[in-house]
Amino acid sequence: MTTERTLASSEAMHHHLVDELNLALRRVGMYGELGTSMWFLMRQLLVLEQRPEVWDEQKDRWERRGLWGPKGVEGALARYFPSHLTYAASSVYTEFAREEGWLRPDRVLDAERYAELRDTAGPWAADDRTWTDVTAAFGPPSVQIGGSNPRYSKTLCYVTDDLTRPMVAFHLWNGTDQEERPTHETPLLLAVRSGEGPITDTLTFTPQGRSRRPKDDDWNQCR
Numbered sequence: 001m002t003t004e005r006t007l008a009s010s011e012a013m014h015h016h017l018v019d020e021l022n023l024a025l026r027r028v029g030m031y032g033e034l035g036t037s038m039w040f041l042m043r044q045l046l047v048l049e050q051r052p053e054v055w056d057e058q059k060d061r062w063e064r065r066g067l068w069g070p071k072g073v074e075g076a077l078a079r080y081f082p083s084h085l086t087y088a089a090s091s092v093y094t095e096f097a098r099e100e101g102w103l104r105p106d107r108v109l110d111a112e113r114y115a116e117l118r119d120t121a122g123p124w125a126a127d128d129r130t131w132t133d134v135t136a137a138f139g140p141p142s143v144q145i146g147g148s149n150p151r152y153s154k155t156l157c158y159v160t161d162d163l164t165r166p167m168v169a170f171h172l173w174n175g176t177d178q179e180e181r182p183t184h185e186t187p188l189l190l191a192v193r194s195g196e197g198p199i200t201d202t203l204t205f206t207p208q209g210r211s212r213r214p215k216d217d218d219w220n221q222c223r
Helices: 010-026 034-048 053-065 072-078 086-099 111-124 131-138 207-211 217-221
Strands: 143-145 154-158 168-173 188-194 203-205
Touching: 010 034, 010 086, 010 143, 034 053, 034 072, 034 086, 072 086, 086 143, 086 154, 086 168, 111 131, 111 168, 111 188, 131 154, 131 168, 131 188, 188 207, 203 207
Parallel strands: none
Antiparallel strands: 143 154, 154 168, 168 188, 188 203
C-alpha cells in the first residue's frame, strides 16, 4: 500500500539544508568525509537557488588562490600544516557559506571589535599562543569548528556583519608530528588566516606553526 505524501516546500527544504550545512561546518566528520559532505550540501543549495554553476566557479577561485587541488581544499592545505588539518579546511567552506548568505554565526563582531581584531591578530601571532589565549584576547568565536573538548584541534572563526570584510580564522592544533592523538593540555595556535588573496599572502604563522611546518619551498612565501 502506497502512503500519500506531502512534499516540503522549496523554502522549507532550503532552510533545512542551511541548518544541516551549519552543523556540518562546525561538527566536522558528522556527515562523513568533509569534501564530500560540503559538495553535497552546497551543490543542493545552489540547485535550489537555480545557480548550480556557482560551485565550479568557486572551485576555480579557490584553485587560483592555492586553496584547491586534486584532493580538494584539504589536500591544498595539507602542505601548510604538520598534519591533515580538516578543521582548517572547514574554515574555507565556512567563508564560502558566509559569502553566499548561508552561514549562521554564533556571534557577530561590531565594526570596532572587528577592526581591533583584524589590526592586531597578525602581530599578536608573532608569539606562541593557545586556545585559551585566543578567546581571552578576542572573545568567543563567531563559529567554532570542532568540539569543546580542550584536548582536540579546532579552528575559531571571527566575522563582522559587513560581508566585504574577510573572516579571521585561528587554526589550533593538538597532536604530534607522527600521529593525531592530542599531546598538549590545550590546542596550540599554528596560524591566523585572513584575506582574499593567495593562501601564501593570507597565512601568518606562530613560532610553533613555523617549527612544525612541512618541508616545502613554498614556506618561504608565508609570513
